[in-house]
Amino acid sequence: MSLSRLISTAWRENLLFSVLVELTYRCNLDCFFCYNDLGLRGEPMQRDEYFRLFADLQEMEVLNLTLSGGEPLAHPDFLVLGARARQLGFVVRIKSNGHALRGELARRIRDEIDPFLIETSLHGATAATHDRQTRVPGSFDRLLANLAEMRRLGLRVKINSTLTAWNEGEIEGMFALADSLGIPLQVDPEVTPRDDGDREPLQVAPSREGVLRLFRLQFERGRAAAGAAAEVARGGDDGTMPAPVHKHCGAGSSGIAIDPYGNVYPCVQWRRPVGNLHRQSIREIWRRSAGLAEVRELTGHVKEMVDAQGSGSHLLNFCPGSAAAQAGSPLALYPAAEQRRELLEQVMAEEAGRPLLPVVR
């Protein structure tokens, strides 16, 4: 059986496979467009609750455990929790801004957590742009130094970036920078509202021309490899495209997200609470949550809606969580998805007209 078919099985049979844990919303940067709901209040999860959660997840045969935030390294128990995750055999990923990933802490992460991957954030190709977005002077230079150090330590690193109006003019430079570091860069062309619905981050949403420029660049870079469209189209868990299944995605079916206060969501982008770990175990929530049952049913309806959009529907990269945040319903098409399809179709048409070999006259 292939991996894609196994992921389809997980979606179909509701087998929890990937969990993202937001340990804290504290952060040592102050990114203008951060999506976290910093006004959210609740009782923070305690160390023993995380231990219980991780033990349950191990018994549930969860493979992927992502430690995120905020800045997860800012959680006082980060190393303890990471080491426990390693001990329990999870594939551990860390989503960090990279600002504190250096020296003794970086070495301890390697030795005590042995993460499969550390995902860091780059916001521009220059200090002026990066630091403008993080609102912390010196953060660009420090990130570059830390990335080089992580590579020297043998940590597996990836760079994530969100395309914004402030950095869209530097996108080629950002890829060149990542290439020079030998680290893959993944760019999300979409700025989203905050998790509390605040639309302020959309003030720095990239322009249409900026998104088009990114897509052209991604196709150009992917031309040597087959399937450039796959680089920008939606994948399943860990980028693997699942075999055909009756759900649009694995939100609430093979994956969940947990905030620092124990609230459980179907996905990091779909902030629809389906339970709380202070009151119920993850096993109980997974089996009995009426909210999760609704989400699983909804992902089926989302697939029907997306499929009805025609042959280019996969180019929408439709996300029910984004739809809920931006259009008020997980079933509503939202402008960024429609723009994405339109621009990808344009770039694909340009690619189709490109000669396979240079014409020599």
Add this chain to the structure above:
Amino acid sequence: MSSITLSTVFRRRSDVRYRRIEGEAVVLRQSAAEVLVLNEVGASVLDLADGERSVGEWIEALRSEYDADPETLTHDVLTFAGELEEAGMLEVVAP
């Protein structure tokens, strides 16, 4: 690849992570970022490679779990152990 006998003891390499989905195993070798999918018997072998039980003990355990011809099972397990070792999933604790 080492010479594998019934007394060989293997353990999973420290960078190997795996979980079962409906009996089968998704296996990730972290250092190489390689993903393998093993069938139910293969997943059982991975479970058994705990650094304590010998290949002979694996075969006994598998015989009680699966209705297989002993000779064929022995041959297949020895071969499979070698393949897993070669793929960097297992390492020898005792020859």
